[in-house]
Amino acid sequence: MSELTLPAPAKLNRLLHITGRRADGYHELQTLFQFLEHGDILHFQRRDDDRIRLTPALDGVAERDNLIVRAARLLQDETGCRHGGDRRGIDITLDKRLPLGGGLGGGSSNAATTLLALNCLWQLGLSLDHLAALGLRLGADVPVFVQGHAAWAEGIGERLTPVALDSPWFVVVHPNVTVATASVFGAAQLTRDTPPISMARALQEGFDAWRNDCEPTVRRLYPAVAEALDWLSEFAPARLTGTGACVFCQVAHEHEASRILQRVGEGWQAFKARGCNVSPLHQALGPYDQLA
């Protein structure tokens, strides 16, 4: 196999509690991750030299900082397939559909798709656990995209327990602001002391009780996000995903989602998508063992 085209889906945090802060400044979370049937598309074409090329460039992101390029370099370094006799390179084309800094995990998902694609194309034979551990070096959200199952996550998001959640339709609204994750986690007023709960209790309480501890802080720092939350709440209970800027609500049927989408005003972007428990990336790859 010399080329692959694969999705890099979005995620939602259907619940997000901040339960503490570690000595290194990172926050301890409890969150429910679910994937959406919507995201970026990446095309990979194997090269015979060791170059890594990505097109088109992302506005405001230097090539060496792009999580796709960083993931490819990390794999080259980890497996010694650069500067050695066994050279492996890649041409990558990115069809970017997810907003940057949207709380949908787009960059992390791009990195995970790259790790899995190159593991196949370069025939590295690394396990999902190994790839998830590598991915964690790139970002807290990368492991769940590598593992590919909706999950209850703890730690900084890397301790994952697979869960089966309901799969409603979601309307996701992006109020055209970019939220810097670090600005939210660094805010003095952020609540960091939610008592940890068990996964069973979180699942039993269900959607009505699910909330995102970042929401009050993001509302204060980014009034456009507060406006989007208030607008969407008129149709169905609205929540923030990650540290924003995207907000979402859930409905039972696609036509309800379409009806809400038609009302979205100018200046905001929005889409509808179904939630899913097996990542579209893993659905596309098929049983992973056969490809690794």
Ligand SMILES: C[C@](O)(CO)[C@H](O)COP(=O)(O)OP(=O)(O)OC[C@H]1O[C@@H](n2ccc(N)nc2=O)[C@H](O)[C@@H]1O
């Ligand atoms: C908020 C979530 O989207 C929930 O899924 C993620 O935890 C964020 O994950 P991410 O975007 O992959 O975040 P990273 O790139 O690892 O971290 C960006 C910055 O956010 C802060 N950060 C992130 C994750 C975390 N658990 N605690 C933090 O304090 C750190 O200041 C870090 O420098």
Ligand SMILES: Nc1ncnc2c1ncn2[C@@H]1O[C@H](COP(=O)(O)OP(=O)(O)OP(=O)(O)O)[C@@H](O)[C@H]1O
């Ligand atoms: N391939 C990439 N796609 C998107 N962002 C990237 C990529 N590579 C690097 N970045 C950088 O990462 C930042 C965060 O991007 P991302 O889209 O993952 O944010 P997010 O949706 O808020 O993620 P999260 O929910 O994990 O916080 C961007 O603002 C950008 O500077």
